[in-house]
Each structure stands twice: as structure tokens, then as C-alpha cells.
Amino acid sequence: MKPYKAIIQLTSDEPRVYKSIIGQINNLLHALPGKVTIAMVCHGGSSAFCLNDNNPNRAAILQLMEQGVVIKVCENMLRSNHVSVQQLIPGIQTVPAGIAELVIRQQEGWSYIKAGF
Numbered sequence: 001m002k003p004y005k006a007i008i009q010l011t012s013d014e015p016r017v018y019k020s021i022i023g024q025i026n027n028l029l030h031a032l033p034g035k036v037t038i039a040m041v042c043h044g045g046s047s048a049f050c051l052n053d054n055n056p057n058r059a060a061i062l063q064l065m066e067q068g069v070v071i072k073v074c075e076n077m078l079r080s081n082h083v084s085v086q087q088l089i090p091g092i093q094t095v096p097a098g099i100a101e102l103v104i105r106q107q108e109g110w111s112y113i114k115a116g117f
Contacts, residue, residue, distance in 0.1 A: 004036040007105040009098075010115040011044030015056070018049050021115040022060045029067055039105065040115075043074035043098025047081045052089045065091050074098030 006028065010021060021040075028036055042050050049057065050073050065071060071092045078085070078094070085094060095101045106112055 004032055005105075005108075005110040006036060006038050006113055007102060007110040008038065008040040008113045008115055009102055010040055010042045010046045010049060012116055013045035013048060014116075015048075017116050018057050022057060022064065024113075024115075025064055025069060029064075029069075037068070039070040039072060039110070041072050041074070041095070041098045041101050041105075043077045047073075047077055047083050050088050050092050051083070052087060055089070058089060061089055062091070065089075072098070072101055074101075 008021065008025070010017070012018070025038060025040075028038065048055070049061075050071065052058065055061070061071065071089075072095045073088060073092055075094050075096050077083075077098065088094075102112070
């Protein structure tokens, strides 16, 4: 059976969107145990989701990463929000441009999911 690959785009600065996407990712992991690879690309206004300090979602994000979810942050977003790599939750990766990462993964056959309501 061919494994599934999902790329999730997060651009929101809304805490309720963060809670929702964490739940959706957990649902996906439970629905397709061992059969899905998940990556999330954070760009636009989503910098708060990735911060290590004072982040109410930190534990849930770390748990997702322990389950193999890869979280990538746009370096353009970091620069425009004056956020350093050291301020990110440990284990979060960076990419030069979040939008380019989405295009690349979709061309590779990843299923696209837009986080939000």
C-alpha cells in the first residue's frame, strides 16, 4: 500500500485555529496509523504557533513532533516578525520560503490541507 503524505499550510494568528489543527493532525495520525507522513508549513501570520516561550500549545506541538510530524517555518516570516531561530520550539525546521515549500511538496504528490475555519 502506498503511504499517504499530507502537507498542511498554517498562516493564521488565531489561537482557535492552532487548537483545531492540532486536533485535526491527531485525528489524521489515529485514522491512518503508520500510514501517513505529515509536514506543516508555517508562514504568513503564524509565528506565534512556533514560539517556545509562553506558548500554550508547546506540549501538544512537541507531542506531534515526537509522532513524526515535521514542522517547517518560513524564514521570510521570521525576518518580518523579528523572530530568531533560537526563539522557536526545539526541533522545528526552517525553509527559505514557506510558499515555495508548499509548491515543491504538492509537485511531489503530497496532499494539501489548509488550516483554518
